[in-house]
Amino acid sequence: MSETEELERSGDDGDGVLTYRKWAAALREGTLLGQECSECRHVTAAPKVACAQC
Numbered sequence: 731m732s733e734t735e736e737l738e739r740s741g742d743d744g745d746g747v748l749t750y751r752k753w754a755a756a757l758r759e760g761t762l763l764g765q766e767c768s769e770c771r772h773v774t775a776a777p778k779v780a781c782a783q784c
């Protein structure tokens with residue numbers, strides 16, 4: 731995909747939030763990032779706006 735160049739230019743968002751862009755970039759490097767819900771501790775394998783559990 732041609733978005734790799736854009737990913738390298740934008741770099742880190744700096745706020746520590748798992749964005750789709752970071753998640754996709756990590757996945758490309760072989761790391762599957764997850765996100766844990768602060769409400770119910772439900773863990774998802776992809777960043778979502780809302781928890782699928784609660």
Ligand SMILES: [Zn+2]
Pocket residue numbers: 767768769770771772781782783784
């Ligand atoms: Zn939850």
